[in-house]
Amino acid sequence: MPELPEVETTRRGIAPMLHNRVPRQVVVRQVKLRWPVPVTALQGWCGAPIEQVWRRGKWLGLSSDHGHVLIHLGMSGCLRIVPADCPVQAHDHVDVVLDHGKVLRYTDPRRFGAWLFTATDPLHHPRLRHLGPEPLSAAFTSEWLARQCSRSRRAIKALIMDSRVVVGVGNIYATEALFRAGIHPARGANTLSKRAVSRLVAEIQAVLAAAIEQGGTTLQDFTRPDGHPGYFAQALQVYGRAGQPCPRCGTLLHQQQIAQRSSVFCPVCQPL
DNA sequence: CAAAGGTCCTGCTCGC
DNA sequence: TGCGAGCAGGACCTTT
Incomplete structure (x- = not known):
């Protein structure tokens, strides 16, 4: 959840x-x-x-x-x-x-x-000590993410899901933010332009803020403590939509494993 | 049987 | 050869 x-x-x-x-x-x-x-x-x-x-x-x-x-x-x-x-x-x-x-x-x-x-x-506490910046705080800047990218050859999706880089970004919102930013999830982090990094920071913040506003994403059994569902699932553009048309260009969305997690992306809007 | 929203731990590889 | 850093893969568990 x-x-x-x-x-x-x-x-x-x-x-x-x-x-x-x-x-x-x-x-x-x-x-x-x-x-x-x-x-x-x-x-x-x-x-x-x-x-x-x-x-x-x-x-x-x-x-x-x-x-x-x-x-x-x-x-x-x-x-x-x-x-x-x-x-x-x-x-x-x-x-x-x-x-x-x-x-x-x-x-x-x-x-x-x-x-x-x-x-x-x-x-x-040892479990919290090494956590990176909160994505919706002023500490999560494109300068910070660009610095993390510059010293890593990992897939960008793995990097933004690393809690030492930024906290709270899991598979759903990493997938969505990369789509919105037009970045292929398997792109090497150190190959991103500064401009792409800025865009990614902005999209991570936008997608998380919108999801909080909607009470989170309800898939299968997530319900809020008050028993109501979250409504962000209907705003997901690519997560869980492999094989369906890209909402931007109509190309069929691809799915592949990246860093052991299933990743959905548009091969046209998110070129490698 | 495969996959599901997380992340810690182990052990490999690479470069110094 | 030895060491540390960085990274990939396995592990944990149940349900669909």
Whole structure:
């Protein structure tokens, strides 16, 4: 499910229900996520009101006087606020029971997600320490991306999906941004002109901002914490449309594996 | 059987 | 030959 827009949509959905609420208990039904869930630390975190519900890249943070819970949704993770008597389903791995009778429930069939805890500065945590700039912040400039491109021969798509270069850009939005910028996903990063890099920065920002505005992309089972779908799927121009005509020139869209991820592109609008 | 929205880790290759 | 950096591929897991 989640790239940056879906994580941000999740954050906005759950934050109002968590702010100033006191977690009373954390129930862990499945310890084996990406890393073992730190059950004891999560229980110790209970008892203090949640002051901040924040996001860094695709990580969500719940911060209180007792420390910081770090949550990653992986490929199939989902967070919702449910009533305390909501029946537990398969893959409902973690509950945070809150003082107002509701529960923050984490569901993740593939278990690529993570729940971590740190008592110290969460941005210094080993998993967050090396993250690159936020794509929608002033720190993500064409100068920055051009510098990263100049020292890499990797495919440009792999580069922009590298969280040390820029956070939050996954397969859907990398595919869309490259189409909008007219850049072939397999182009060597160091072969891009400065102009192409600027265009790419602008398109990454535009596509992410638009997707957040629309509440994220709902494919298969992504729904927002309020149960509504995201509406950005209808705005996708090439992702999931291999074999269909390019929306710009009508040529049939190609699909190929690039950096182990399926990539859709227009061979005419995005020449190699 | 292949593929699905993520990303960490291992081990290879290349250049100094 | 040895070392570090950069990179590709495998790994994790379930569902469709």
